[in-house]
Amino acid sequence: MIAQMLMDGLIAGSMIGLGAIGITLTYSILRFANFAHGELVSWAAYFALSVSTALGTALPGLSASLGPFSFGWSLPLGLIAAMALTGLLALFADTLLFARLRARGASTIILVMAGFGAALTLRSLLEFIFTSKPMYFTSALQIARPLFAGARATPDQLLGLGLAVALVAAVHLILTRTAAGRAMRAVSENQALAGLAGIDVAKTIRLVWLFGASLAAVAGVMAGLLVQIRPYMGHDLLLPLFAAAILGGIGSVPGAMIAGLIVGLAEAACVNFIGAEWRAAVSFFILVAILLLRPQGLFGKAGA
Amino acid sequence: MSEAPALATRGLVAGYERDLPIVRGIDLTIGKGELVAILGPNGAGKSTYVKAIAGTVPCFGGAIMLDGKDITAMPLHQRISAGLAFVPQTENIFASLSIGENLQLAADVLPKALRAARLEKMWAMFPDLASRPALRAGQLSGGQRQMLAVARALIVEPQVLILDEPSAGLSPKIVSSVFAMLQSINRSGVTILLVEQNVKAALAIADRGVILVEGQLRHEGNAAQLATDPLLAELYLGAQPEKASA
Numbered sequence: 001m002i003a004q005m006l007m008d009g010l011i012a013g014s015m016i017g018l019g020a021i022g023i024t025l026t027y028s029i030l031r032f033a034n035f036a037h038g039e040l041v042s043w044a045a046y047f048a049l050s051v052s053t054a055l056g057t058a059l060p061g062l063s064a065s066l067g068p069f070s071f072g073w074s075l076p077l078g079l080i081a082a083m084a085l086t087g088l089l090a091l092f093a094d095t096l097l098f099a100r101l102r103a104r105g106a107s108t109i110i111l112v113m114a115g116f117g118a119a120l121t122l123r124s125l126l127e128f129i130f131t132s133k134p135m136y137f138t139s140a141l142q143i144a145r146p147l148f149a150g151a152r153a154t155p156d157q158l159l160g161l162g163l164a165v166a167l168v169a170a171v172h173l174i175l176t177r178t179a180a181g182r183a184m185r186a187v188s189e190n191q192a193l194a195g196l197a198g199i200d201v202a203k204t205i206r207l208v209w210l211f212g213a214s215l216a217a218v219a220g221v222m223a224g225l226l227v228q229i230r231p232y233m234g235h236d237l238l239l240p241l242f243a244a245a246i247l248g249g250i251g252s253v254p255g256a257m258i259a260g261l262i263v264g265l266a267e268a269a270c271v272n273f274i275g276a277e278w279r280a281a282v283s284f285f286i287l288v289a290i291l292l293l294r295p296q297g298l299f300g301k302a303g304a
Numbered sequence: 305m306s307e308a309p310a311l312a313t314r315g316l317v318a319g320y321e322r323d324l325p326i327v328r329g330i331d332l333t334i335g336k337g338e339l340v341a342i343l344g345p346n347g348a349g350k351s352t353y354v355k356a357i358a359g360t361v362p363c364f365g366g367a368i369m370l371d372g373k374d375i376t377a378m379p380l381h382q383r384i385s386a387g388l389a390f391v392p393q394t395e396n397i398f399a400s401l402s403i404g405e406n407l408q409l410a411a412d413v414l415p416k417a418l419r420a421a422r423l424e425k426m427w428a429m430f431p432d433l434a435s436r437p438a439l440r441a442g443q444l445s446g447g448q449r450q451m452l453a454v455a456r457a458l459i460v461e462p463q464v465l466i467l468d469e470p471s472a473g474l475s476p477k478i479v480s481s482v483f484a485m486l487q488s489i490n491r492s493g494v495t496i497l498l499v500e501q502n503v504k505a506a507l508a509i510a511d512r513g514v515i516l517v518e519g520q521l522r523h524e525g526n527a528a529q530l531a532t533d534p535l536l537a538e539l540y541l542g543a544q545p546e547k548a549s550a
Contacts, residue, residue, distance in 0.1 A: 179409070179412040182401070182405055182408060182409040183409065183412070185398070185400065185401060185405075186398050186401065186409055189398050189400050189401070190395055190398065192360050192380075192392075193396065193397075193398065195359070195360070195379075195380035195381045196358060196360065196380065196381075196384065196389075196390050196392070197384065197409060197410050197413075197456065198381050198382075198384035198385060198410065198412075199381055199409070199412075199413075200379075200381045201380075201381065
């Protein structure tokens, strides 16, 4: 039972962690909490669903299950398309809204409110286009396989977990070993100095949107595959995402992932020991506790 | 090499608000290879003037010419590639990045073929930094930070290096080593524009001194002569600047 709880927590936590990385990156560079990030998660799931359905209809062979997984090639291709389309959606939102407000020197609270507005608009659009009826990438049933100490997981769940670990390692390497990653870290610390060092700050901000949105896309497709696709799926993930981003320390990619796993495990423990109805309260409790006790998070710097 | 001056400003007006400019029509020409010290009492607009040249403060009028090319409207990040490097007075390094990353990210703007050689050159020029490239820059002392900031600016081999009060907050011993380093950089052919409160130290290494008062160029002259000019003391002590008009 404990082993299963751990497995459930890790699987949920990996999705939260991926979404939290996008939040922590945009927060550290743009200096505001983007409450529309959850909607990027939702839109990504619907983008992937639309593309994979279209591909599966046009080329039925792409829908045939891949090995032990419940989906065919149409879903990975849909995910790649969703990463690109969600990135474009994020850039569109930035160009239309956030960049204009930044140019006017808008305060943080104005940007946060704009994010709320963008979130409402994007969510309502999803409901209008796709209705609020839950949708699924696949109707195939998967049997959870025994792993260790009584814990079981489906191949899709294990793939999601593996993908999350691989992506965190990749993002960490990009941030620490590439020119684009160094530029993002420099812009995060001091935009004026980054410009003096020859970094195109506007271009770097666009890159961060693309990066964060792509990770939100992976989280959205994972959530859609492992649970279901709904217009509110991203909104429901928002509190755990922010709890993980703040617990990990704003700006820390490994911190966001580790904190995502902690939030996921805490939620699973709550379901196991207290009751499923308290699950949503766990993220709120973690968020409040970390803000009171260690506002810089586990891996952040004081004052960040 | 063109015959144009290394750097020139023509009637430069700059500041934070259009209606209240801090720099009010400065004309200045700096020849290639010169080391010019910008002096003046507090609030004279020295820092705002060099920040406007660097691109971090908006210009409301006039022009900035770099090697004969008008860079007034050039975006901040392109000025470094054009040959203009600026070392701000504070927050002039990326404290959360390592020493090596600070230099590497400055080298990233160069063509790939040049990067390794330029990094090697900086390591050779600043052996104190080379001995611990993985150290977080925020852990460096004031003098070492200044060295790193200068190394970061020099890695692109700029034609003009601008420094805003490089001696601020440093001990006298460190100040003399920073100024010796600037003199050596200047002797290698880099034009330097230096804003400095430490008038004596600045004029000791400068070719020319320029005095700003209330956002305007009030006086300029040979550094050695200026060092003994009573006008300088008058301006710094706040005595009638209008008497000092040259």
